[in-house]
Amino acid sequence: MFLRRSLATLSSLPPTVRQLLAPGTPSSSAPIQVHGWVRSVRRQKRVAFAVVSDGSSTEGLQAVFPDPSLVDSLSKGCAVKLTGVLVDSPGAGQAKELQVQAVDVVGECDPEEYPMNKREMNVDYLRDHCHLRTRTNHMAAIVRLRDSTIRTLQDYFTTLGFTYAHTPLIVSNDCEGAGETFRVLAPSEVPPTSTAKQASSSSSAAQDNGKPPEHFFGRPAYLTVSSQLHLEALATSLSRVYTISPCFRAERSQTGRHLSEFWMLEAEWAFTNKVDDVCQVVEGAVKQALSQSNLDLQLLRNELPESRLEAFEKAASAEPWTRITYTDAIRELEKAQSASKVFKYDPIWGSPLRSEHERWIAEQVANGPAFVTDYPTELKPFYMRLNDDGKTVACFDLLVPHLGELVGGSLREERMASLRKGMKREGLDAGSYDWYLDLRKFGGAPHGGFGLGFERLMSWMTGVENVRECIPMPRWAGRMLL
């Protein structure tokens, strides 16, 4: 700890607004310098005020100007260096304030032209100004909450003996087999039609003879849709591994729960043989994330009804979450449907749960998060472990109120014959999965794992409805700014 401190002070960075406003920070007698952007200015006859934010906290620093002419050069959005003394604030609303002695505008901002100086900025306007929208208090809070949530989850997995591992993003297979996988091409592989602008580049000359260019990696390359298979290889040597990694799906669906590029927390571990045990690790992780208490989460939940806040508190408590098999869930849905026709789609054993079914299970059956386990084999990918009944697999989806599916996981099939059957069912070419079969052939232990959509977690935790607002620079079909 001593070492860490001494190295931190090696750095020449001045304190942030968050650090200055932290309880216990002493008032300064010597002048200090504060940097930030002006949020608002208020000029009176004998004194002026401004709120300055540096994005380190939801809170801005109140700056008091005994000489009101000092604020003449200030406008919303301009970057400033203020020199002054940090004192206890006599006013309500803040513990400290800066008595400003000198003002230095280091980046001007014309209030007439500034796109973030509008009274009304709806969600579409902010998406169109993606490069500026983290200047809103709301969006900045999302970015900071992502950070604190990731560190919370990392601490949790480290405590449990997991190793954080990087799996490749460019891969040779399509793990989920859903046909929504992006292709990756080197400049030399790009066909001339799609490189109109680069036509003269020497690197694309190779294909002018009509022959298809050679693959850069010696075979077709894709962007990963899930790190699972690669994590399984690592779990067969390191026992417990997890990653927080980008995943990519070329989906055209324009729902509030889908992005073309999203982050996923995925974990895999060896020597587990009960779905219940996998669920328990998931439940611990999500409860850990929910137990955070910070200004960002408070700000984001500001407009949620009391009932949702209570639901979060209950979900974070020690009380275990509901677990119900797919078969029992279908029975509950059928009962509700025949009693009062609550669903547009009839629930049928063997069919996927619809969104309306998923939410109803979480909201009406469980009144909170619910693990639905043991889905029919046909509904799930080849790698999930077949149950003794021969019809279902040892898997779960975690469904939560207002959102639906947050996590999916399973035991993985470690028995060679069963695994080959699953691959055949899905029409996979066993040859390109030789390495995956090797993991079973040589010391393959029973194992399991899960994947959690990180933007969905953010969305659920904060009540921010669309995942496009849960990541600073979202990508979806038709949209990629920056």
Next chain:
Amino acid sequence: MFLRRSLATLSSLPPTVRQLLAPGTPSSSAPIQVHGWVRSVRRQKRVAFAVVSDGSSTEGLQAVFPDPSLVDSLSKGCAVKLTGVLVDSPGAGQAKELQVQAVDVVGECDPEEYPMNKREMNVDYLRDHCHLRTRTNHMAAIVRLRDSTIRTLQDYFTTLGFTYAHTPLIVSNDCEGAGETFRVLAPSEVPPTSTAKQASSSSSAAQDNGKPPEHFFGRPAYLTVSSQLHLEALATSLSRVYTISPCFRAERSQTGRHLSEFWMLEAEWAFTNKVDDVCQVVEGAVKQALSQSNLDLQLLRNELPESRLEAFEKAASAEPWTRITYTDAIRELEKAQSASKVFKYDPIWGSPLRSEHERWIAEQVANGPAFVTDYPTELKPFYMRLNDDGKTVACFDLLVPHLGELVGGSLREERMASLRKGMKREGLDAGSYDWYLDLRKFGGAPHGGFGLGFERLMSWMTGVENVRECIPMPRWAGRMLL
């Protein structure tokens, strides 16, 4: 802390070998279960021994079998569950051992067929068995060291008030302008020639009419080569941001320092206006990483000469690292060249430093890490801040012995006229950088940042010469297994 503990115990995971061997773990009176893979078996007349590893530590657990027949079913690589009592070890070499009462083989491994059961496995063989090579103690140590290094760096940046942010991987621009950028295509954009196997897929039918397909994102999409520009947008609202993110370059160079997919630590922060300050943050971060003390680092450095270990210690000490301008560095190189023609290539002001020059500066001039600052404008990208001399930019490369360039950084040009001139010089289309110019137009503060190649840091810290051994599943031109 109480909450964290209580949630961790919520999980049903048994202790790992690392946890069992940690100093202070009490001996058990009740039997415990230990899972892992057999590293070695040694059978004597009245007793047998095995070493079992679960990949959580460089150390395996010594298992003692009072009934030697218990090891009959064991062979190298098989996965086992051992039931026994953890006791203080009477033997040398380990503090604890497991007195085994029952053995359960949960995953067999035929020693005749097992690819990792060879006496000699050179680096190429292990690369060819990428899915199994983390089963070697050496490669597993790399994966664990990546984890601990990342968490160390995250702690450092969190302490300094930085927010960890995710920037997009799919982007619309080529930040470095080096023409080595991978293209990303949705299935509907892939030309028929490169999808022979998928020709019948409905999603590629769109282009059969001869028209080029529409871009999935409405414009061409690339894989990011650096997160810098996007981090700059975030730094203009959150002040201090960093990321640890995959980057991609379609390089054909087959050196020990290049990968097609690698991880980069990048940080950007506002309100800095001296290259020296940026260097200081970098120096603090790298020293923090070097100050780790763990079994993984010890194992990996095992065969390094004493002189290199001393050099690491010196580099991690409080003593500041060398800083020298490019101009002075050229002068030193010229002196050495004219005195004794040590270089293949003459050092010339205005030309890039060659690898031989870089290493000579670190090894001979600095005898340790060296920041070389203020390179000629023409050698650096458009976004670096022009110095008052009009010929150099406010930038640095951090050069280290045995490796060369580890980090590159700079102040970023915040003055609109200067920035536009730089973009023109590089032939960039200002239109597609409108958002980047906006960051200057509206409250643009002086700012700077850097990028550190994470695999290069691993390589330098450990003495593992090739970055292909510093990431579990490497990708380079012609190579993508799994």
